[in-house]
Amino acid sequence: MINVEGLRKSFGKNEVLKGISTKINKGEVIAVIGPSGSGKSTFLRCMNLLETRDGGSITIEGTDIQQMEAHLRKKIGMVFQHFHLFPHLTVLENITFAPLQVLKKTKKEAEHAGLDLLNKVGLAEKAHAYPSSLSGGQKQRVAIARALAMNPEIMLFDEPTSALDPEMVKEVLQVMNDLAKTGMTMVIVTHEMGFAKEVADRVLFMDDGKLVEDSSPQVFFENPNTDRAKAFLEKVL
């Protein structure tokens, strides 16, 4: 579905991605793991054109993503570490904003779908609350619902639980787990090793701008192929 070939990206003199190549198949759940500064987030952001790449190619079903900007946004949903909910809009308005403005849905349709999504993430009663009154975990669940409201085919998660208090992490992972079960294609940059092990179909291990290891969670967590992955796992597990 997504084909990444020799992806390169630099910030000034600092080369952050040094030629990443991989394929992501429809319905796969990919965990991207690695030390901070390894380029995981940049890799994710390049797939959504939040960063423009310097080299290589990214294609979705054969079309380069740079040729499909407006359409790309509808295909790919993104969830950020710091939620980025719109603070001046209510929870429901946050969710219906893009469907109303971009997909030109009617208010009734958008609100109906929005409430349905809020139900799925367990926050229907917060529909008319403002983001500032929500906990971190609730905010992130709203952010997931907001991304899903555009009916994306692929969901990108950029460290979705890293900014949360420990007791909030589980509720967000639960929502993501439910989503994975629906067959959504997901790419998740995460430090939650337990979650990656349990939910991911594949683990991409990145270090220093390179894709060091691409294997199943069983292989990666129990018997990693590379020394670098071994060293990393020893530190975090």
Next chain:
Amino acid sequence: MNLDFAQLVPSIPYILYGIWVTLQFVAVSLVLGFLLGTVLSFFKIGKVRVLRWFADAYTSVFRGTPLILQMLLIYYAIPQLTGVDIGAFTAGVLTFALNSAAYVSEIIRAGINAVDKGQKEAAMALGIPYRTMMMKIILPQALKNILPALMNEFITLTKESAIVSVIGALDIMRRAQIVGASNYAFFEPLLLAGLIYYLLVMLLTIAGRVLERRLAKSD
């Protein structure tokens, strides 16, 4: 010292009518200045170099020269160049709108830059077009933060509007001077004018607070 407020009484309605003139003047300048300032701030943060350069140069000139000079230039120079007499009120409004726009554009620019860049990224990731993002996501948040600074600018505008009396527009200030001159007593009419300006500014301040509280409902 002999103050005689009784002498002022017949002239009070004349001075009070100046409130209407001043209010019209301030309201039109304020709205025009705000709209023009918003456009200029978009130029400043935009990607088009010519527009950015224009907006910066514009701000630099209007902030760098005295307001009264700008007004006299517009009032006397336009008729000299074009032969069209534009009148004191129009010249005043034009000056104040153009001048205020320079300040407002800086305030709005700062407000927009202060909005978390994650807001822009979230909007982009949802496929929201640039215009919609600016108008409905970024600007409302920016306005909320810069409301005190904007109110300050509006208050300054209200007070500074007294300068139009120089080119003969019959505002509060001008009327107070005329009454003072005809009665040979300046203290009383000027005091009244001062009181009126003060009350106008207080009204603006209160309106600003109410607006601020309404915008704070999402906090």
